[in-house]
Amino acid sequence: EIVLTQSPATLSLSPGERATLSCRASQSVSSYLAWYQQKPGQAPRLLIYDASNRATGIPARFSGSGSGTDFTLTISSLEPEDFAVYYCQQRSNWFSITFGQGTRLEIK
């Protein structure tokens, strides 16, 4: 099973700052990596798919990069509504999907 490790576990920043979240895979997942945002009491929301493609309706301040084992989600200038938990997810084969443990983005 491919393990995804997200860092940091918690990121404390202020609105307007730049956020950089990391996701590392235990083996190559090519570009089959997605990012999600989850707020309390809500289902996750797809932000990025195939490592760098924004999902429909996602603001341009969200961007993804990376391939192989190292991936990054960047939020260029934090808005108040961006403070949430973020998960990465891989599906590099047809029989297994895994999520990272999450990064909590909190207001400093």
Next chain:
Amino acid sequence: EVQLVESGGGLVQPGGSLRLSCAASGFTVSSNYMSWVRQAPGKGLEWVSVIYSGGSTYYADSVKGRFTISRDNSKNTLYLQMNSLRAEDTAVYYCAREALYSGSPGGFDYWGQGTLVTVSS
């Protein structure tokens, strides 16, 4: 408009069974890749199972042999039959559709609101 509505959650004793349903509208379940994803209280997301448009099914090791994913094409509904339930199966269970871009999967683009399963005596 695409919608997924789960039902069937509740309190069940260890060793018991439960069947979750996910009614879809706005798209055809049988033409898509559909998964169940769960989230234990205060914890992260865990993929549980997938059913592909061709009918193939796969499971996480934690539920293999105990859970069964299926669909009813006439009702456009996804199911998760859960047997031999354990305390560690306690979670909110979401059904989710996987986006397809040029035939390749690209993340879960639609999710239900989730249904809570509590396994306790």
